[in-house]
Amino acid sequence: MKQLLVAFDFSKNAVNTLEYALVLANKTAASLSLVWVDCSSTPDNMLNIEQSLRIETKKLFEEIIPRYEPKIHNGKINVILRKGKVYNEVAAAARLCKADLVLAGTHGVSGFEQFWIGSNAYRIVTHAPCPVITVRGDYAVKDDVKNILLPIDSTSETRQKLPLTAQIASLLGATIHLAVACDSPIGVIRQRMKSYANEALRYLNQQQVPCVVQELEAENLVSSLLHYAAANDVDMISIMTEQGGTSGELFLGPYAQQLINNSLIPVLSLQSGSGEHMLL
Numbered sequence: 001m002k003q004l005l006v007a008f009d010f011s012k013n014a015v016n017t018l019e020y021a022l023v024l025a026n027k028t029a030a031s032l033s034l035v036w037v038d039c040s041s042t043p044d045n046m047l048n049i050e051q052s053l054r055i056e057t058k059k060l061f062e063e064i065i066p067r068y069e070p071k072i073h074n075g076k077i078n079v080i081l082r083k084g085k086v087y088n089e090v091a092a093a094a095r096l097c098k099a100d101l102v103l104a105g106t107h108g109v110s111g112f113e114q115f116w117i118g119s120n121a122y123r124i125v126t127h128a129p130c131p132v133i134t135v136r137g138d139y140a141v142k143d144d145v146k147n148i149l150l151p152i153d154s155t156s157e158t159r160q161k162l163p164l165t166a167q168i169a170s171l172l173g174a175t176i177h178l179a180v181a182c183d184s185p186i187g188v189i190r191q192r193m194k195s196y197a198n199e200a201l202r203y204l205n206q207q208q209v210p211c212v213v214q215e216l217e218a219e220n221l222v223s224s225l226l227h228y229a230a231a232n233d234v235d236m237i238s239i240m241t242e243q244g245g246t247s248g249e250l251f252l253g254p255y256a257q258q259l260i261n262n263s264l265i266p267v268l269s270l271q272s273g274s275g276e277h278m279l280l
Contacts, residue, residue, distance in 0.1 A: 001028040001171055005080075005099035007090050007124055008034040010060055013105035013137035018068060020141045020266065021103045024133075026073045027144070028171045030100065033078040034061075035093040037086045054081065087123035095129050102132045106260065122257065126241060131164060131270045133236075134260050145172045145235040148268075151179045151225055152197045154189045157240050157272045162200050164270060165238040166209045174235070175210040179228060181218040222258040229265060238268040 006021045008014045018034070025032045036057055061079050069077045080097065082089040094102050106121045125132045148169050152158055169176050180197045182190050197213055204211040218224035229237060239256050260267045 001030045001100050001167070003033065003097055003099045004028075004030050005033045005035055005090075005094050005097055005102045007086075007102065007104040007120075008036050010036075010064070011105070011137075013135075015064075016137055016139065016141065017103050017105040017135045018064075020133075020135050020139070022068065022071050023141060023143060023145075024101070024103075024172075026071075027173075028168075029074050031075050031078070032072055033080055033093070033097050033099070034064075035080040035082060035090055036061075037089040038081070038083040039086050039089075057081065086120040087127045090120075090124050091127045091129055099130050102128045102130060104132060104134055106134045106136050122260070125260070125269045126271075128271075131268055133266050133268050135266045136264060139265065142235065145174050147177060147232060147234045147236075148174050149177045149179055149225065149229050149232075149234040149237045150200070151181055151221075151237075151239065152193055152200065153181065154193050154196075159196055159200060160272065161238050161240055161268075161270045162203060165268065166204055166207050168236075168268070169209050170207065175212065176204060177228070177232060177234065178204075178211060178213045179216055179225060180213065181216045181221050181224055221255055222262060225259065226262060226264075229263070234265060236266050236268055237263055238270070240272045241269050 004021050004025050006014070006018050008018065021032060024030070038054070038057075058081075065077055065079070078097065080093045082093055084092075090102065090104070093099075102124065104121045104124045121134050125134065145168075148165060150161065150165050165176060168174070178197050178200055180193050182193065194215075201211060201213055214228065216224045216228060225237065228234070237259060239259055241256055256269065260269065
């Protein structure tokens with residue numbers, strides 16, 4: 001873990017996400033960058049307004065950086081300014097700085113065009129070239145991450161999130177909770193999920209990552225996972241996004257979207273089909 005990128009729009013939500021990113025950066029010895037996107041539509045005859053906006057943004061960063069840069073253990077906080085569609089430019093910035101993780105807030109301040117994080121969080125998740133952690137604006141940032149919930153379902157893609165989650169857990173000194181959430185009465189499907197969980201357990205034991213396995217009878221998958229997270233002091237949930245649609249764009253599956261929308265704790269989202277995160 002070398003580089004973290006925070007989507008930053010100066011809202012309280014963004015500041016909260018930055019504080020969470022600082023915890024992860026210091027635990028993993030990663031560098032930290034902030035990206036701000038000018039998403040306004042500026043005609044050619046209004047370039048002076050665009051320039052003024054950039055100057056004002058830089059002044060705001062001059063207030064933010066001295067406040068938080070002393071808290072980071074590894075280097076300085078880098079600032080990236082871009083113009084365009086928020087999710088496209090955040091993804092471009094992630095490629096530019098070779099980010100291992102992007103962090104974005106959810107439920108951001110609404111009613112002001114410049115505060116764009118909340119309304120763009122889902123698109124950032126689905127367009128970023130790397131995993132994304134979404135953080136609610138009302139999340140109380142802790143000094144450490146002790147428990148990570150990793151749901152196991154019946155799809156083959158469910159195992160793809162394991163290597164990165166294990167890496168993060170190892171760096172943070174966290175325990176992984178493998179949750180086999182059974183929402184089907186079909187025996188073959190339930191057996192497949194248990195097989196995936198056993199495979200994951202062997203992998204985590206090989207990596208010397210502390211883990212526990214819990215079977216959940218889930219009439220409502222999302223509710224069961226969130227209830228387990230609350231009852232077991234879980235600090236992060238690791239999930240997969242899905243790929244589909246005729247346009248070739250990624251979209252969040254229904255369970256993933258519900259988890260991100262309803263989780264009170266940060267959610268780590270990995271894109272389905274990303275080969276570098278495959279379980280070997």
